[in-house]
Amino acid sequence: MHQDIEEILITKEEIQERVKKLADELREEYTNLQPLCICVLKGAVPFMADLTRAMDISLEMDFMAVSSYGASTQSSGVVRIIKDLEASVEGRHVLIVEDIIDSGLTLSYLIDLLKARNAKSVKVVTLLDKPERRKTNLSPDYFGFSIPNKFIVGYGMDYAEKYRNLPYIGVLKEELYRS
Ligand SMILES: O=P(O)(O)OC[C@H]1O[C@H](OP(=O)(O)OP(=O)(O)O)[C@H](O)[C@@H]1O
Numbered sequence: 579m580h581q582d583i584e585e586i587l588i589t590k591e592e593i594q595e596r597v598k599k600l601a602d603e604l605r606e607e608y609t610n611l612q613p614l615c616i617c618v619l620k621g622a623v624p625f626m627a628d629l630t631r632a633m634d635i636s637l638e639m640d641f642m643a644v645s646s647y648g649a650s651t652q653s654s655g656v657v658r659i660i661k662d663l664e665a666s667v668e669g670r671h672v673l674i675v676e677d678i679i680d681s682g683l684t685l686s687y688l689i690d691l692l693k694a695r696n697a698k699s700v701k702v703v704t705l706l707d708k709p710e711r712r713k714t715n716l717s718p719d720y721f722g723f724s725i726p727n728k729f730i731v732g733y734g735m736d737y738a739e740k741y742r743n744l745p746y747i748g749v750l751k752e753e754l755y756r757s
Pocket residue numbers: 618619620621622644645646647648653676677678679680681682683684685735736
């Protein structure tokens with residue numbers, strides 16, 4: 579285990595098993611709809627890659643970068659678009675692929691934006707849900723795990739850009755960000 583990790587919350591094997599089940603559910607819903615899967619950079623990259631391959635249906639991918647955390651464990655509340663989509667979402671069935679919903683501010687901003695751009699449907703799949711910290715009344719259509727209010731890293735998730743390549747999801751030692 580990495581020296582900065584307090585405990586492993588979800589193992590690599592548990593992630594793989596859950597992702598496969600989510601993909602089965604999404605296949606049911608999206609077969610023949612040619613969904614546009616939107617990966618929210620950067621944290622959702624490993625989840626997007628594993629999930630879409632396991633879905634194994636005809637789909638398209640696009641990528642969007644928004645950021646509200648920076649080098650902090652608290653959302654700034656201000657969502658900035660860093661990279662916009664290439665594809666038009668008009669008339670499309672859109673599936674937003676997120677790694678984590680925490681305050682919900684990133685996602686509520688994105689959902690409003692995609693609806694305003696006339697997507698035919700907008701749904702959300704997130705690997706992790708941290709409901710205790712929610713500041714909006716938003717819940718994902720699909721989620722992998724509900725987790726306690728701890729700052730976690732790994733499988734795409736970072737603290738100040740580090741730890742994204744850990745294969746498991748772990749709780750970051752508090753002394754690394756509390757001073
Ligand atoms: O529900 P919220 O409180 O808005 O938090 C969730 C968002 O915050 C993180 O992204 P971040 O802004 O850190 O960008 P990153 O994916 O590039 O790390 C995470 O990947 C989600 O997109």
